[in-house]
Amino acid sequence: MARRRWGRKFPKKDWLDWRFYQSYLELITNPTILPELSCVTQFIVLCRGHRKIAPATVSKLLSRLPGAQIVHVSLSDNERKDQKLRDQLRNEFALTVSNWPSTIKHFCLEYPGLPPADGHFPPFRRSEPWADPLSLALNHLTQQLVTVEIDKIMIGPEFFWPPLHPYSAPPRWPRLTSLKLVYQAVTPSGQWLFEKDPRCQPYSLSQWEDVYEGTREDLRTPAPQDRYPDAFRSKPADLLNDLHRAAGQAAQHMPALKTMFLQAIPQLYPPGMAHLHFEAATESHPAPAHDTGHWFRYDRGRSTATWVSSGKFSLLADTVITWRQVGALHGHADFNHEVGFIPLD
Numbered sequence: 048m049a050r051r052r053w054g055r056k057f058p059k060k061d062w063l064d065w066r067f068y069q070s071y072l073e074l075i076t077n078p079t080i081l082p083e084l085s086c087v088t089q090f091i092v093l094c095r096g097h098r099k100i101a102p103a104t105v106s107k108l109l110s111r112l113p114g115a116q117i118v119h120v121s122l123s124d125n126e127r128k129d130q131k132l133r134d135q136l137r138n139e140f141a142l143t144v145s146n147w148p149s150t151i152k153h154f155c156l157e158y159p160g161l162p163p164a165d166g167h168f169p170p171f172r173r174s175e176p177w178a179d180p181l182s183l184a185l186n187h188l189t190q191q192l193v194t195v196e197i198d199k200i201m202i203g204p205e206f207f208w209p210p211l212h213p214y215s216a217p218p219r220w221p222r223l224t225s226l227k228l229v230y231q232a233v234t235p236s237g238q239w240l241f242e243k244d245p246r247c248q249p250y251s252l253s254q255w256e257d258v259y260e261g262t263r264e265d266l267r268t269p270a271p272q273d274r275y276p277d278a279f280r281s282k283p284a285d286l287l288n289d290l291h292r293a294a295g296q297a298a299q300h301m302p303a304l305k306t307m308f309l310q311a312i313p314q315l316y317p318p319g320m321a322h323l324h325f326e327a328a329t330e331s332h333p334a335p336a337h338d339t340g341h342w343f344r345y346d347r348g349r350s351t352a353t354w355v356s357s358g359k360f361s362l363l364a365d366t367v368i369t370w371r372q373v374g375a376l377h378g379h380a381d382f383n384h385e386v387g388f389i390p391l392d
Contacts, residue, residue, distance in 0.1 A: 068266050069129055071101040071136065078107040085114040093121045102136055102158075106143030117153045124160030124201065127270035130171055137173070141180035144188050152193045152222075159199035162233040163272035166280045172237030174203070179235035182206040190218055194225045199312065201231040204293035220301040227308045230290075232280060240287050241280035241313050241341075244358045281313045282358030283341045288366045291343060291354075295369030298345065299376055307345040313357075345370070350379040355387035362386055 090112055094100045102122045109115060122140075126133035137160075162170055174180065182203040189195050206228075211217060232241045268274075291309070298304055341356040352370040354362060367384055374382025 067097045067099070069126065069132060071099050072104060073101045074104040074107045078110055081108075081111045083111050083113055085112075087112045088114055089117040089119075090115050091119045093119075094123065099123050102140035103143045106140065106146050109148065110143075110146040113148050113150065115148050115151055118147075118151050119155040121157040124158050127273060134173055138180055141184040144181075144184040147188060149191055151188075151191065154188070154192050154194070155196040155198075156200070157198045160201035160231055161199075162201075162231055162239075164269075164276035164278055165272055165274070166239075166243070166277050168272040170233040170237045170239060174235045176234075176236040176238075177203060177205045177210050179203040179205060182235065183209050186218060189223065189226075190220050191222070192220070193222045195223065196225075196227045198229045199231065200229070201233060201235055202228070203234050203236060204289045206293075207290070207297040208293035217300060218297065220297070220304070222303055223301050224303050224305045226301075226304070226306075227310075229310045229312065231312055234286075238286060239280060240284055240290075240311060241358075242282045242284050243279045244282035283311070283356050283360040285361050285363070287311070287341070287360065288363045292363075292366045292369050294343075295366065295373055298370070298373040302376075304345075304377070305347045308342070309344075310342040311340065313340060345373070347377055347379075350374055350377075350381060351383045351385060353385040353387065360386070 090109060092100060092105055100122065102124075105120055105122065109118065124133065124137055126136065179202070182205045185197070185202075186206050186209055209218070233239055294307065294309060298307060341354075341358070341360065343352070343354050345352045352373070354360060370384060371382050374380075
């Protein structure tokens with residue numbers, strides 16, 4: 048306690064939590080030497096503080112739980128300075144998801160990978176378009192599940208519908224009833240999903256533009272993409288049609304689906320602040336609490352697909368047709384689509 052009190056009094060001299068900078072707990076032994084625990088049906092890993100766990104380690108532990116049915120995992124994809132390390136951790140995760148037991152039915156993943164705080168900064172390109180290894184790995188995993196909830200992830204449309212080879216069978220989700228996805232404003236292939244809304248004043252710290260000039264670089268210096276936050280991207284880009292169309296293609300192969308909810312996190316605030324300004328829609332609160340956002344809901348019971356956005360979203364005809372086909376396959380000849388708009392004050 049005395050050590051933490053000293054740290055609060057002299058924050059610039061306190062390195063207590065910086066001991067864990069770019070440090071991840073890893074299982075370095077071969078997981079096959081661990082005993083199998085078939086009696087374990089629920090697996091929860093929550094890493095929300097300074098101490099993080101390597102995602103592949105979660106996969107190694109799960110590989111020894113052949114009876115797991117419920118998995119709730121909170122990890123980090125938010126290494127800000129070392130992009131090589133960030134890609135390594137993410138790709139190792141993608142490679143090891145295939146080792147998860149086939150008994151899993153319910154899956155909840157929190158995997159924040161925040162975009163640059165500076166909207167002018169080009170996002171890092173971490174894969175080719177439609178070829179993100181983690182999006183593809185999760186596509187395969189979800190096909191065995193009943194419920195899916197993924198939060199704050201950076202994802203591509205291949206999560207829903209990957210490119211198919213001429214003779215390959217399309218993916219199918221025979222048991223999936225509910226899917227909720229909250230995703231970041233950038234894709235793994237380095238594309239922004241949001242543009243500047245001409246009605247919005249950009250968030251700017253121009254008065255501090257030289258604050259890091261001539262200062263000595265240390266662990267606490269923000270990464271280049273975060274030093275001068277100018278987070279002005281709140282208008283949905285046309286590229287978002289790829290994600291919504293891919294979701295519709297997948298939903299056509301989800302015979303048990305009841306609800307699908309997709310919510311974007313617009314790049315309107317610096318990393319780490321979005322949760323203070325944006326509230327996810329729920330059954331009891333069907334619209335985001337803040338006046339900026341972009342979300343979609345498919346409700347099988349009401350036979351509707353609804354898009355709501357605070358910025359103008361050019362919903363393409365083929366995206367609407369794809370979702371009308373979902374309604375027809377789910378037994379609704381009178382399927383409706385709704386497009387809403389959240390006005391800015």
